[in-house]
Amino acid sequence: MILWLAIPALSALLAASPAPGGLPAAPAAEPKSSRAQVTYARDVAPILFKSCVSCHRPGNIAPVSLLTYEDARRNADLMADVTRIRFMPPWHADSHGEFANERKLTPEEIETIREWAVSGTAEGDKKDLPKLPEFPEGWQLGTPDCVLKPAQAYTVPAEGPDEYRYYVLPTNFGSDRWLSAIEYRPGNMRVTHHIIAFADSSGAARRRSDRAGGAAYAESGDGIGFIPTAVLGGWAPGNLPEALPPGVGLLLPKGADIVLQVHYHKDGKPEQDLPSIGLHFCSSAVDKRLRILPLFAPIDIPPGDPDYVAHAIPYLAFDDMTVIDVMPHMHYLGKEMTIRARLPDGTVRQLIHVPRWDFNWQTTYRYKSFVKLPAGSLLGMNAHFDNSKDNPKNPNSPPREVKFGEATTDEMCLGFLWFTYDRESLTQGKSVADLTDTLTDAARKLGDFLDSIRKSLNFDFD
Secondary structure (H helix, E strand, O other), X not given: OOHHHHHHHHHHHHOOOOOHHHOOOOOOOOOOOOOOOOOHHHHHHHHHHHHOOOOOOXXXXXXXXXXXXXXXXXXXHHHHHXXXXXXXXXXXXXXXXXXXXXXXXXXXXXXXXHHHHHOOOOOOOHHHOOOOOOOOOOOOXXXXXXXXXXXXXXXXXXXXXXXXXEEEEEXXXXXXXXXXXXXXXXXXXXXXXXXXXXXXXXXXXXXXXXXXXXXOEEOOOOOOOOOOOEEEEEEOOOOOOOOOOOOEEEEEOOOOEEEEEEEEOOOOOOEEEOOEEEEEEOOOOOOEEOEEEEEEOOOEEOOOOOOXXXXXXXXXXXXXXXXEEEEEEEOOOEEEEEEEEEOOOOXXXXXXXXXXXXXXXXXXXXXXXXXXXXXXXXXXXXXEEOOOOOOOOOOOOOOOOEEEOOOOOOEOEEEEEEEEEOXXXXXXXXXXXXXXXXXHHHHHHHHHHHHHHHHHHOOOOO
């Protein structure tokens, strides 16, 4: 299921073409033949330690380790191939230094790996070897302030359609909490497609869980089955945790349950899963509340269409805002996405362009300099999908009509923006209620009204 599991088989395939599958080859770098022989210790190890071994080490998500000289020597040709076409390191945005978490290699670094591979993979002088990076054990952001996990694991059946299961994690906090980060730990990445976290102050999700004996429950029909107090973020393959900037916090209302929606994609044998999350509380005063804006594009992709284009419903910023992160989301038919903002003066600002979408690496992109969007900016998104038989990732054979849906064989077209309002200053008592807050509050009041009717009639709307 995870594409990087196929990396060991890629060398023979990739050698046939400078840019197989339409992937762009790396820009040419100046040859280094005039310099001393490229060695692992002096030239290659610094590249691997900086950009590769955070994943390519024992016990982590990558299938091969690159932590030692012997590891690198055995995989030298493969490294040269996958870096040449920019398959690795996994970075899919068309960006030029504007993202703080950018993983791209420079053309010079790619050429260094290639030259080392073809020149005999010399080890070099061990005195030139840089210090091995230190990596946190367990939680990537350090020890959380609070760890939550379900009371019991769920057994994912061997076969059948995708499943959505909901785990209810009571917090029992007596006051609002501001979060600087939530770190998600899937219990079993072999079958976990994604995790999305919601805050629920209504108790509706807990009642569903109670009826299931406290186990992860399934929701019939589309939707999550309750009106969330807030969306708290989530996890998808390739998504790494990152703390919010100082002074910015994600609000977790007091007493709210955290509900994890876990999407399971079965792998042919029974699997156990017990996800957990780590909450990191803000250590300093919170001046701005983080909000999450979803851009949504309706889709109805005809069978055989190799370039279906979807356009998002535009969003008009009613107040000055600052965008911190951006995250595109599609499934296997997705091939390209662009999110732009048209400013009031007519200037068009590209927020993200992913020219070669990869479902297996869904990155949340953190801007190096946060993006200021004035009131009146119009946010838009368009995406391209390939629903043809020539798309090797197409999960439907033969191709069928594909609409918006939650299964991997369906599609989605979403773009998420993590942002704050500029004129909000909670430390000075200045709060901003946006349209999303207003609609959520109205929906919550409607839910409370229906709940009161349910109690009076002794009828369970849940």
